[in-house]
Amino acid sequence: MTRIVQIANRVGPGSGVAGVAWNLEQQFRALGATVERFTYSDARRGKAERPWPTTRWRARLAGGWRQVWFSTVGTRRAREFIATRPDAVVICHNSVMAGDIFINHGVLLALMRARGRSAWEIYRNPVHDFIYLRDRIRYRGRTHRAVVALSQAAAAELRSTYGPVRPRIEVIPNGVDLDRFHPPTPVERRAARELLHLGDDERVAMFLGHEFTNKGVSFAIQGLLHAESVLLLVVGGTDEIIAAGKAEAEANGVAERVLFLGPRGDPTPFLRAADLFVLPSASEENALVVLEALASGLPVIATPVGFAPEVIVDGVNGFLVERTGQAVGERMQQLAALDDADLAKWRRRARESVEAYGWRGVAQRYLDLADELLAEREHEHGGSGHPFARSNG
Template identity: 35%
Template sequence: MGIRIGLIFNRYRSDGGTERITSSVFDALAEDDVEWVVLTRRWGGALPPNVRVIECRPFAIGRRWRLQSFVRSLQAHLRTLSVDFVQSQVHLPEVDIFRADGGVHAEWLAQRRRAAEPLARWWRRFGGYHRDKLRMERRMYASDRLQAVICNSQMVRRDIEQRFPDCRAKLCVIENGIDVQHFKRDAHAAEIGRQTRKQLGIAADAPVFLCVGSGFERKGVKTAIAALAQAPQQAHLIVVGRDSRTARYRRIARSCGVAERTHFLGARDDVRPYFWAADALVHPALYEAFGIVIAEAMASGIPVIASTRTGAARAMVTCPETGALYDSLDVGGFAQAMQLMAERDARAREKARAACEAVAQHYSVARMRRELLEFYDAFR
């Protein structure tokens, strides 16, 4: 194809879902003569040969100053950058394509306010950092330069249409893809799952639910813990991911009486052993544009109990065998679904596994690669 793309990315962290998708896009297009020039605050991962990184790290203290300094640095680099077009995951009016991997910031704040304490709700509404981000988002969607938006779910496309009805850019839905075979639960994987349970002190026949993702507030870990307290007494919850306030969630588990059955494991580069150890994924996210963990869970053969504001779950949970959807704050709904999952016999579990794996087949890297190539070829 011979395309040189400037990509604006905030910062790379190996355990993040957006970062994993970005890396998979690089790998998927590596053989198609696509070159990337990445402008970012920080990149900590390995780089394929078709990717060059320019780190923009001006001195700043505090996230609002950091955001403003980063934007000014980006704008300076963009004036001299030699690329065919600029694609961004940061809201800037100077870009040709926006990839809305985080969904709509205004919608995220609206969902976040529902679960927040009054003081936090006020601060997030009037604090300078979020006002800046909302202003940037509005300016970008109003920009005449913006030609296309890559939405990773139909949910995000609808959110943009509702929040920014005057946006003239083309909204294209290209759902994320994963290496489906990488997560497949075969005999070897099942044994790894059994050993993982043993290492955590979980009985082989105990119901095990899994939360995966950093940023526990967004992922709805509080709802998951509260639901565990209403689920069968032998059930366990494994939480994989990082959060600066993990101690707070440990206290929540203690106050709910489930501290001994809630396992906080921190971030993991390889989450497959926990998928293979689990009976279902619990994902009560306040707002998740896609949620790559949904596709990974189904490729692992486990159903998903997720929020209605999770893009991938809304697309992939199509029948009771593949899971259930509830409002992110509906503790009773999540607990009921966990109870029903725990009561499934071996035949029902096998039926659910087959249904989940069948749905996951559509979310392959090959399909994502084909759709991206078609998009970039048409864009040129």
């Protein structure tokens, strides 16, 4: 029986890294593996963290401090934890410099470049310098046996940012819960629309993202100028960025066609109410929401970043577009103008395009990789399985 330890800041249902680790954990167990976790809370050893004042700059300082702490003290404590589990294969999702497999959920420097930041803006932040040096050691050294990239584009991005990557690179995309995210029944769709006071005939686009600038909500809002029959649901954000989004919608004269719903724990009611999904991101690794939207039967309009070009077939289950309001809007209007029968064909193709990406199959690929690495480790060390055979640096 395979034994897995996952290292992550947090593990829990939802989106982001925590959600990926949680979904893998559930499926590993369903496939018969023994699974444990080591989180930021475990590294703290039950010691409560002092609350930071909730201003934006102090929140950034707190985030930087956690990065450095979990990368240093957390690494030492994680290694102590896994040293007592010599038969485990360790999957690391975040800052800690330990584990057989590291999952690359994003390259900070590439993200900053995609946002148009100059080298000076990037490197004047000492936390960014620390992350770059830490990850250069991670990718060029012997910390891990394998690195998982979430798309072919992400694998190329790793090499272009850090040069030759010493561990083997495997591309394993994120998965989607095909039972939870499914095309709605007529009853589910009607209930979702009634919740939002929407009529049956209105064409609705949905945007989901907690960070509006990178995810490109501005281009979805500007796109409404070219998609006069479309209503836009915006899910996510904070009070500050929602206020900015509302101001932009007002300035473009489309405020009456944008509904800002704020952060919501469960996106399924809104996916059921929508007819299409839009995500004009500047950068992505593997956006879970794209897979969730497609699984829900929504054609997706997205920029060709991250995993989107590997799952969206232009003109079949969605569109790959330039990051402009006009490009986004013209495709929204094209889908909105379809009659119900033609839109149903798009919805069916959207669902079919992700049926190979269920979490069970993704988890099995990780277990297959874990078995390969475990066999390599035992061969190199005469079957001892000694914990330090993982080359944790």
